[in-house]
Amino acid sequence: MRTIAIIKGMAGFLAAIAVWELVRATGTIDSRSLPGIGAILQSMISGLATSDGLMPSVLATLRTWSMGLVIASILGTVVGVALALSPLVETVTRPIVEFLRPVPSVALIPVALLVLGIGLPMQLFMIVFAAIWPVIFSAKAGVEGVDPRQLETGRVFGLSRLASIWRIVLPAALPNIATGIRTASAIALVLTITVEMLVGRPGIGSFLENVRLNGLVTEMWSAIVLTGIVGYLVNGLFLMLEKRLIPWSAEHHV
Template sequence: MDRRPDASPPPRDRLSAWGLPLLGVVLAIAVFEVLPRIGLVDRRFLPPASEMFGALFGRIADGSIWEPTVQTMQGWALGLGTALVIALPLGILIGSVFLLFMSTRTIVEFLRPIPSVALIPLAVLVFGAGLESKWFLAAFAATWPILLQTLYGVRDVDPTSIETARSFGIKTPERLWRVVLPSALPYIATGVRISSAVALILAVTAELVLGAPGLGQEINIARQSAAVDQMYALIIATGLIGWLLNIVLSLAERRLLHWHPSQRERNR
């Protein structure tokens, strides 16, 4: 009787996928625990890891972390959502029309390197020091990765596929939907993951600098109060949120693009 080969990865691959990253995390925590305790680092500036995580679990237990987390995620979601609404259609349009691509190239390359934090004075002047400024800064920063990835994804579509669809009489809107967009999706998914991290960074930065409600503001309050363990606990929380968002988006990308060769290769 024929037996199908086992599709599960070999033990060495499973160790590489989970064991080694976990080992790295454990070693990093151990280093942060030991250095302050043996006096190599002043505990006033870097408390042991156990105190940081203790402060984090304390905030989770008493519920004081949830409101600022929601406020930060609100800025992140608004910024990323706005970036998607602006960058996706714009990227498809610019990427599809060669004349438009060439005429806007200089403008895009000029605006893209502008640091979003340099726009903080403008944001405060126009929107004040609240959610709107955080939204604006996160949206501005998150727009560029999605726009550029969409644009170059559309430009990278095989011309033969487009010409074949055109020869069969498929109209432009349907051609974009059935040929261009599926081919550009891997690029777009990468842009969304990058923009997600960028939007979170800018949301927290706006809270730190402007005092807008959220995790960044709580980090600043803890710093001013010399509550160093609380400050690091909130920083760890911010990092965990970014890590979880990346995992969720990576899983969504894998499920959405299960048909794509890059995902089939990754799943082997």
């Protein structure tokens, strides 16, 4: 069953590739802008094999991305749990949250440039600012969804408040938090690449900008395709980790 599904999925990809090649063949779009899939894949593989092309860019992007995501996950969980446990703090800060949340994160890049310059801190700040929201809200929802009976059980067994947060609230909220982090990981990747593209920090983003400005069309497409693979793998990795590390998550039973 599973291999059949994989074959069908591959067929879907092949059909998309066929459409691409068809567009090239009919000449609706200048074929210089639209290299063949074979050439793109070849350029991608050789780019990954050499030490001064795609590979270092991908690694740089992944390094910054993971740093930002770790910070956003920890900070977001702490803030989310705090907001859930303290209705007072939640109420008082609500207008600020409601004001900050709808700001399209990338619009803050110029502001971050002004205040923090063009270094790593600025990039990390942008990643964290954009990616923290899903973690905060899922952690908050997770904690608020903890069954009061479980907390009562904890009290019956004489757990202190801190111990009951650590041993009951966090595990119960973990499936939610994990989902939030998975959403955050995709957002963080977008922000990492955007900042690279705009301010030239090393990574896929600046690689893309460079090859575009130099008219290296095939290299550009190969970097785009590879970025998609990275995004796909990142999501898959998080799904796998969730299944492994949080077997009690209700999401797997659906």
